Amino acid sequence: MRQLRGAEVSAKIKEQVQAGLAELTGLPPKLAIVRVGDKPDDLSYERGAKKKLESFGLRVQSYAYPEKIGDADFFRAFCELNADPEVTGILLLLPLPSRIRMDRIRERIDPDKDMDGISPVNLAKVFAGDPDGFAPCTAEAVVDILKENGILLAGQRVTVVGRSMVVGRPLSMLLLKENATVTICHTRTRDLEKVCREADILVACAGQKRMIDRTYVKDQAIVVDVGIHVDESGTLCGDVAYEDICETASMATPVPGGVGSVTTAVLAKHLLQAAQRAQRRKEMQ
Amino acid sequence: MRQLRGAEVSAKIKEQVQAGLAELTGLPPKLAIVRVGDKPDDLSYERGAKKKLESFGLRVQSYAYPEKIGDADFFRAFCELNADPEVTGILLLLPLPSRIRMDRIRERIDPDKDMDGISPVNLAKVFAGDPDGFAPCTAEAVVDILKENGILLAGQRVTVVGRSMVVGRPLSMLLLKENATVTICHTRTRDLEKVCREADILVACAGQKRMIDRTYVKDQAIVVDVGIHVDESGTLCGDVAYEDICETASMATPVPGGVGSVTTAVLAKHLLQAAQRAQRRKEMQ
Numbered sequence: 001m002r003q004l005r006g007a008e009v010s011a012k013i014k015e016q017v018q019a020g021l022a023e024l025t026g027l028p029p030k031l032a033i034v035r036v037g038d039k040p041d042d043l044s045y046e047r048g049a050k051k052k053l054e055s056f057g058l059r060v061q062s063y064a065y066p067e068k069i070g071d072a073d074f075f076r077a078f079c080e081l082n083a084d085p086e087v088t089g090i091l092l093l094l095p096l097p098s099r100i101r102m103d104r105i106r107e108r109i110d111p112d113k114d115m116d117g118i119s120p121v122n123l124a125k126v127f128a129g130d131p132d133g134f135a136p137c138t139a140e141a142v143v144d145i146l147k148e149n150g151i152l153l154a155g156q157r158v159t160v161v162g163r164s165m166v167v168g169r170p171l172s173m174l175l176l177k178e179n180a181t182v183t184i185c186h187t188r189t190r191d192l193e194k195v196c197r198e199a200d201i202l203v204a205c206a207g208q209k210r211m212i213d214r215t216y217v218k219d220q221a222i223v224v225d226v227g228i229h230v231d232e233s234g235t236l237c238g239d240v241a242y243e244d245i246c247e248t249a250s251m252a253t254p255v256p257g258g259v260g261s262v263t264t265a266v267l268a269k270h271l272l273q274a275a276q277r278a279q280r281r282k283e284m285q
Numbered sequence: 286m287r288q289l290r291g292a293e294v295s296a297k298i299k300e301q302v303q304a305g306l307a308e309l310t311g312l313p314p315k316l317a318i319v320r321v322g323d324k325p326d327d328l329s330y331e332r333g334a335k336k337k338l339e340s341f342g343l344r345v346q347s348y349a350y351p352e353k354i355g356d357a358d359f360f361r362a363f364c365e366l367n368a369d370p371e372v373t374g375i376l377l378l379l380p381l382p383s384r385i386r387m388d389r390i391r392e393r394i395d396p397d398k399d400m401d402g403i404s405p406v407n408l409a410k411v412f413a414g415d416p417d418g419f420a421p422c423t424a425e426a427v428v429d430i431l432k433e434n435g436i437l438l439a440g441q442r443v444t445v446v447g448r449s450m451v452v453g454r455p456l457s458m459l460l461l462k463e464n465a466t467v468t469i470c471h472t473r474t475r476d477l478e479k480v481c482r483e484a485d486i487l488v489a490c491a492g493q494k495r496m497i498d499r500t501y502v503k504d505q506a507i508v509v510d511v512g513i514h515v516d517e518s519g520t521l522c523g524d525v526a527y528e529d530i531c532e533t534a535s536m537a538t539p540v541p542g543g544v545g546s547v548t549t550a551v552l553a554k555h556l557l558q559a560a561q562r563a564q565r566r567k568e569m570q
Contacts, residue, residue, distance in 0.1 A: 107406075121392075124405035127412045127458075128450050155475040163461055165413050172469070173412075176448055179473035181480060184457075188464035190440040195466060198483070 002251040004224070006141075006261030009148040013265040017056050020272045029088035029275035030059040031115065031267070032081050036074065036100065037067035042093040049091070052264045058271055061087075071100050075108075082110055089115040089274045091267065112277055115270045117170065126170050129177040134270050139171035141262035142203055142224050143178065145253060151201070151222060154179035159196050161185045161212070161239070162205035167226055171203065192216070204239035213241040214248045223252040226259050287536040289509070291426075291546030294433040298550040302341050305557045314373035314560035315344040316400065316552070317366050321359065321385065322352035327378040334376070337549045343556055346372075356385050360393075367395055374400040374559045376552065397562055400555045402455065411455050414462040419555050424456035426547035427488055427509050428463065430538060436486070436507060439464035444481050446470045446497070446524070447490035452511055456488065477501070489524035498526040499533045508537040511544050 021028060031053055035042050050060040063081055065074060074096075081087055090113045096102060111121040117136040125133025146153060158180040162168035172182045185195055186206075196202050196216035204212045205226035217223060227239030238255030245252060253259055306313060316338055320327050335345040348366055350359060359381075366372055375398045381387060396406040402421040410418025431438060443465040447453035457467045470480055471491075481487050481501035489497045490511035502508060512524030523540030530537060538544055 120406045120409035123412055124408040127408055127454060155473050157475075157480075169412060169458070169461075173454070176454075176469060176471070179471070181468065181470055181474040183466065183468040184461060185466055186461070186464070188440050189466040190442075195442070 001246050001249055004145055004149055004222075004251050004253045004258065006145065006253065006258045009145050009262050010265040012148050013144065013262070013269055014056055017058075017265075017268050017272045020276065021057050024272075024275055024279060028057055028059050029271045030061060030086060031271050032084075032087045032090045033060060033062050034078065034081070034090060034092045035062060035064045036069060036093075036096050038064075039093075045093065049264050049267065053268050053271070056265075056268045058268055067097065069097075069100075074100050075104065078105060079108060082108060082113065087113065088278060089113050089271045091115050092118070094118075112274055115267055115274065123165075123170070126173050129173060131177075134273075135174055136166045136170050137263045137266040137270065138167050138205075138226060138259065139174055140266045141259050142167075142171055142205075142226060143174045144266060145224060145259060145262055146201065146222070147178075149251070151251075153201075155181070156200040157181050157183070157198055158201045158203065159183045159185060159199035160203045160205065161189075161192070161196065162203075162207065162226070164205065164207075167205040171205065206239050208239055210237055210239070210241040212239055213244040217245050217248045219248060220250040221248070223249045224259065225253050225255050228255060228260055286531050286534055289430055289434055289507075289536050289538045289543065291430065291538065291543050294430050294547050295550040297433050298429065298547070298554055299341055302343075302550075302553050302557045305561065306342050309557075309560055309564060313342055313344050314556045315346060315371060316556050317369075317372045317375045318345060318347050318378065319363065319366070319375060320347060320349045320378045321354060321381050323349075324378075330378065334549050334552065338553050338556070341550075341553045343553055352382065354382075354385075359385050360389065363390060364393060367393060367398065372398065373563060374398050374556045376400050377403070379403075397559055400552055400559065408450075408455070411458050414458060416462075419558075420459055421451045421455050422548045422551040422555065423452050423490075423511060423544065424459055425551045426544050427452075427456055427490075427511060428459045429551060430509060430544060430547055431486065431507070432463075434536070436536075438486075440466070441485040442466050442468070442483055443486040443488065444468045444470060444484035445488045445490065446477070446481065447488075447492065447511070449490065449492075452490040456490065482506075491524050493524055495522055495524070495526040497524055498529040502530050502533045504533055505535040506533070508534045509544065510538050510540050513540060513545055 033046050053060050106118050109119050111119045114122050114134050117134045122133040126135045158175050160168050160172050163186045172184050175182050193215045197218045201222045203224045209229045225238035225240040229237050231237050236256045318331050338345050391403050394404050396404045399407050402419045407418040411420045443460050445453050445457050448471045457469050460467045478500045482503045486507045488509045494514045510523035510525040514522050516522050521541050
């Protein structure tokens with residue numbers, strides 16, 4: 001079985017981003033990472049993203065707010081950075097505390113700065129297959145891993161296990177745009193193994209530790225694992241029982257080292273695209 | 286085979302709408318039908334919708350503009366009726382002439398008046414499975430026909446043939462909300478017959494005259510036909526070769542008399558919902 005490693009795809013995206021950056025004038029694009037509180041997961045993600053984006057030649061600035069910040073205060077601060085012409089793109093570390101009304105944040109975020117596709121405008125574009133919309137980075141990372149590895153999507157049967165708004169649903173629409181025949185499965189799907197075995201390409205984004213074993217995988221199918229969990233022994237693992245599917249699948253992404261490492265590269269790509277659009281708008285004025 | 290007739294579903298929706306209207310204060314809700322030019326199809330649809338909505342106890346007013354109207358003039362007129370508190374809901378007869386920029390109309394239409402789900406806000410809600418979003422009426426009509434006939438959707442395999450933004454895509458999301466396992470097919474799907482034969486419920490919205498014959502239908506499957514065409518002999522027909530599937534399917538919608546007759550009832554339901562929301566907003570002030 002061939003391992004689909006994220007690092008190689010990330011390196012290709014890095015080359016594309018750097019080529020694009022060379023054509024831009026002024027300071028490098030800047031990502032604002034918006035964080036409320038100091039959750040260890042958020043801090044660790046933030047450090048990783050900062051390091052990677054800076055290695056691509058991009059700027060990253062943290063906007064951290066106290067855990068106890070009120071809805072009105074947060075909204076005011078958010079609107080200010082949203083309007084700041086120095087900020088090229090925005091990434092919110094989610095979920096925010098429940099007292100903060102996410103609805104109006106989603107509606108307010110400038111769609112041109114919305115790097116992880118949370119605004120209605122971008123989601124509607126992803127839904128419609130409009131390439132101008134920013135898709136959630138993880139969903140796009142799955143498509144990039146497949147395409148950058150030369151895997152044909154048009155006419156292929158792809159089964160997506162999971163229907164979240166960060167992966168399953170937007171990914172299904174991105175796959176549809178690539179002319180795949182898409183089946184969306186979830187917790188209420190009957191005979192899930194059988195439905196999964198129809199797939200030429202199986203994407204696991206169910207959020208269930210090692211749930212996809214070889215009984216779900218057609219012989220020679222391609223398996224993409226979006227899950228990321230820590231198991232009982234403290235080891236990172238995905239939604240796929242990787243060792244178990246090795247003999248059945250023709251290719252699969254590992255965890256760690258698969259989709260996760262491409263997600264930040266997609267974030268960098270979005271930041272470049274946002275900067276390119278901002279520059280075009282400026283030139284047209 | 287049992288025929289799933291739209292008239293019965295439409296009658297049920299009429300009862301619900303009339304019960305809702307009885308609780309409203311003031312004049313009955315008013316639908317603005319916006320038309321550019323005098324295309325016979327538009328005029329015929331407009332007459333039918335007006336007659337049906339008035340029979341439900343609703344008001345309908347046509348806003349007709351000359352075929353040659355400029356983009357700026359149309360936009361100005363549209364913004365005015367969009368802001369008119371007397372207008373409860375808006376239906377645009379599409380497509381408009383290409384000189385009219387639909388993008389800014391979609392972005393401008395008040396999501397609370399957007400009866401056929403064309404605004405990004407409503408599409409994003411439909412995408413996310415948020416019941417507050419207005420879905421395109423035809424897509425919702427398909428779900429209503431199935432549900433009002435007591436057909437179980439949760440856990441069922443539903444195949445949707447067609448991926449348009451007026452039916453296929455939003456319908457897939459509505460079916461997902463009902464916990465169906467959804468497969469989306471299109472012109473690039475390989476071995477379409479086989480994929481369709483996996484379906485417990487098959488929805489044809491491909492826009493191809495009588496393309497779905499019995500080779501696409503699993504024994505005892507339920508078939509919903511969204512297509513509407515006029516054949517060589519001047520007879521109305523759908524995407525399904527109805528006579529051919531009769532012995533195979535357990536239930537199917539006819540054309541005419543199926544989905545089409547429910548679509549306007551869904552439009553009436555949306556208009557009631559818009560009026561209910563407007564009243565709640567008024568009461569909260």
